[in-house]
Amino acid sequence: MHSHSVSSDDSRASVEQYVKWIQVLRKRGHTIDGIVLTEHRKFDFDKDYSTLAGQYNVLVLKGSELDTRYGHFLVYGVTQALTQELDFSDTRMDARALMQAARQHDAIALPAHPGRFGIGLTDYIAQGESFHDVEIVERLNGGSRQGENERAEELCQSHNLVGIGGSDAHLTSHIATCMTDFKAEIKVESDLVDALLTKEFQPVWLKDIVNGASQS
Amino acid sequence: MAIELEYDRSLYGVEHKAGPFEITNEIIDRANSSTGETGPAFRSDEGAKEAGYRGRIAPPTLCCILVRQVSLPDVKVKFGRTQMHAGQRVEPKAPVYAGDQLTASSHLKDVYAKTGRSGTMVFVVWETTFSNQDGLVVAEVQESFAKRE
Numbered sequence: 001m002h003s004h005s006v007s008s009d010d011s012r013a014s015v016e017q018y019v020k021w022i023q024v025l026r027k028r029g030h031t032i033d034g035i036v037l038t039e040h041r042k043f044d045f046d047k048d049y050s051t052l053a054g055q056y057n058v059l060v061l062k063g064s065e066l067d068t069r070y071g072h073f074l075v076y077g078v079t080q081a082l083t084q085e086l087d088f089s090d091t092r093m094d095a096r097a098l099m100q101a102a103r104q105h106d107a108i109a110l111p112a113h114p115g116r117f118g119i120g121l122t123d124y125i126a127q128g129e130s131f132h133d134v135e136i137v138e139r140l141n142g143g144s145r146q147g148e149n150e151r152a153e154e155l156c157q158s159h160n161l162v163g164i165g166g167s168d169a170h171l172t173s174h175i176a177t178c179m180t181d182f183k184a185e186i187k188v189e190s191d192l193v194d195a196l197l198t199k200e201f202q203p204v205w206l207k208d209i210v211n212g213a214s215q216s
Numbered sequence: 217m218a219i220e221l222e223y224d225r226s227l228y229g230v231e232h233k234a235g236p237f238e239i240t241n242e243i244i245d246r247a248n249s250s251t252g253e254t255g256p257a258f259r260s261d262e263g264a265k266e267a268g269y270r271g272r273i274a275p276p277t278l279c280c281i282l283v284r285q286v287s288l289p290d291v292k293v294k295f296g297r298t299q300m301h302a303g304q305r306v307e308p309k310a311p312v313y314a315g316d317q318l319t320a321s322s323h324l325k326d327v328y329a330k331t332g333r334s335g336t337m338v339f340v341v342w343e344t345t346f347s348n349q350d351g352l353v354v355a356e357v358q359e360s361f362a363k364r365e
Binding site: 040041116117119 | 328329331335336
């Protein structure tokens, strides 16, 4: 639900490396159906990973991770119209406007790593900001430092939010460290938006799911 | 309100040339020494020929050292108080041989803002293409500099 390829300025992993690494993880017994590329501050309309996806039997979807004045937000179901309405490179955009615009264009935006110190939604709420449209957050983030996922968990509990999991991978071997287990079958980005709206999912750690079963 | 980055946009599309840089055995020796390179192809003509090259080659990261000799103009970014080097990446395109004369051509690739744990930073990205005396592109180096609040 949250990964960065070389298309992002701070990642060194190619999509091919990700899907190959997923083959390794599958051989170790992990169930991984697909990944969502959420490149920083942009959406890659021109990138087509369908050949790779087919070759390695990994669903490869595309989204975005945008910088806002209230932290980073993951956007799924991005359309041309949404990118025309919002400047994805604007690091000072209002997250509330982003969430509303996303829904108007059949997409969905939700806070990434809300427990992150200094930039997570938790800090902005503590400063008195309110975000009534937030119903889902990234509860598990594979790039979190100690205590940050716990803060996200507390946020979910205190505000009755549901959570997804995302690896936030910038390196090949970090892909799928955290994932989201959906009840619905997802084949395209619009399926993903629909599945998020149902709220029938849960965040999981890769290490806790082996051979389709929870190890914890 | 979006951050309106203030900098010298007239630099876009301008190529800044530098060189020629003569790739001597001494330069290759120093590059090898700095990285602990021991590969035979980088050490001697004989080792290189055994590996299928026509002569001694320079380590692929040599152009990362040479790029620092390219004089680049001030982008005049009006943001932050601290500037730091933010990284390099090199894409080797062809072998660089001892005796080559390389030229560099640099251009401003991007200036953008991003936010993270430490606040907002503005990145300036330069892209430099190195070519040899035959006009063959041997490497592309991308170098970033960051300014922070």
